[in-house]
């Protein structure tokens with residue numbers, strides 16, 4: 001009988017692995033279980049805050065996976081995994097049997113870190129860390145804010161989805177505010193001591209937004225020793241451990257994250273909340289017939305990005321085919337590139353190449369990655385263009 005692979009989650013990781021499994025071996029039956037009929041990409045969603053693009057253009061569907069590659073797409077939510085019987089239970093009542101399961105459910109949020117900030121409060125103070133309706137809510141809030149208003153962006157400790165994402169968002173908001181509300185301010189309250197591409201962001205903010213001067217549109221504050229512990233929703237105040245109180249007109253609170261809940265409920269996450277894997281095959285360390293990829297899995301030091309999710313998915317597809325067909329495994333390696341826009345015409349990037357070490361660790365290949373050169377107007381313009389090209393190619397490679 002034809003081997004059966006079920007993929008749970010049709011984001012960048014799940015869509016890519018489903019597509020590439022069929023490309024590598026058309027004789028495998030591949031079923032993708034995805035809760036939503038359309039997917040909204042988080043990449044490029046920050047650009048809306050600068051007035052670039054619209055939500056409609058961030059939306060993709062699963063038609064190409066079906067018709068071009070023969071993936072069976074099931075619009076349903078996986079509610080439970082029966083690991084001993086190798087079955088995925090669906091909300092509609094049915095079940096999907098598998099020989100190998102690929103789990104790619106992305107992230108869920110931890111509501112136990114900032115008291116008073118839960119799923120209901122997030123409708124009013126959107127995280128917008130899953131692109132969709134909250135992205136638009138946040139956009140409208142920023143646009144409606146008073147002329148001298150303040151946006152607070154609360155950023156969690158590592159690891160979380162898209163390390164440079166909060167700083168790109170601040171940049172894109174600042175670009176719009178500079179034209180429409182130049183007296184406004186963006187206050188980044190960070191649980192970390194430093195952040196991704198910090199020198200490049202700060203140089204860009206100094207160049208465009210007065211960073212480092214009293215009139216800067218953006219201020220960055222590390223609260224690594226004084227974490228945010230409480231939201232007072234009525235007064236819009238975020239309070240820290242030592243009693244500092246921060247208030248703003250718009251509160252964009254990005255909570256700490258974990259692997260998608262289906263992974264945690266099935267016992268496939270560790271105490272840190274993420275799914276440990278054997279990198280070479282993406283197999284869960286808890287169950288050899290389950291592979292975990294994308295944001296839900298722990299591939300550190302590879303960051304949680306769509307580019308990395310796509311790369312992990314391809315390596316996983318090769319491994320799954322080899323295991324099902326009892327062929328020797330190819331050596332895995334992974335790529336990541338994260339572009340960020342500081343303005344629509346000023347791009348910066350970080351890139352890395354990764355290989356498995358002996359054992360269960362991943363090494364960054366030295367000399368094979370790096371960040372933008374910095375302070376080079378021509379390169380900044382070119383990288384802003386590459387950011388858009390890479391986005392389009394990544395979406396096409398994953399969903400089309």
Ligand code: FAD
Nearest residue numbers: 009011012013035042043078105106162294295305306307
């Ligand atoms: P997701 O994309 O979250 O997909 C998970 C899917 O699983 C979802 O569609 C969900 O509906 C489905 N699902 C979950 N549970 C179930 C279930 N039980 N049953 C059925 N379906 C289920 N990355 C980049 O590379 N470049 C960027 O420029 C970039 N910008 C970003 C900007 C922002 C603001 C944010 C928030 C993120 C950004 N990222 C970027 C990161 C990127 O969005 C994530 O790393 C990527 O989406 C991870 O893919 P994934 O497939 O693991 O998870």
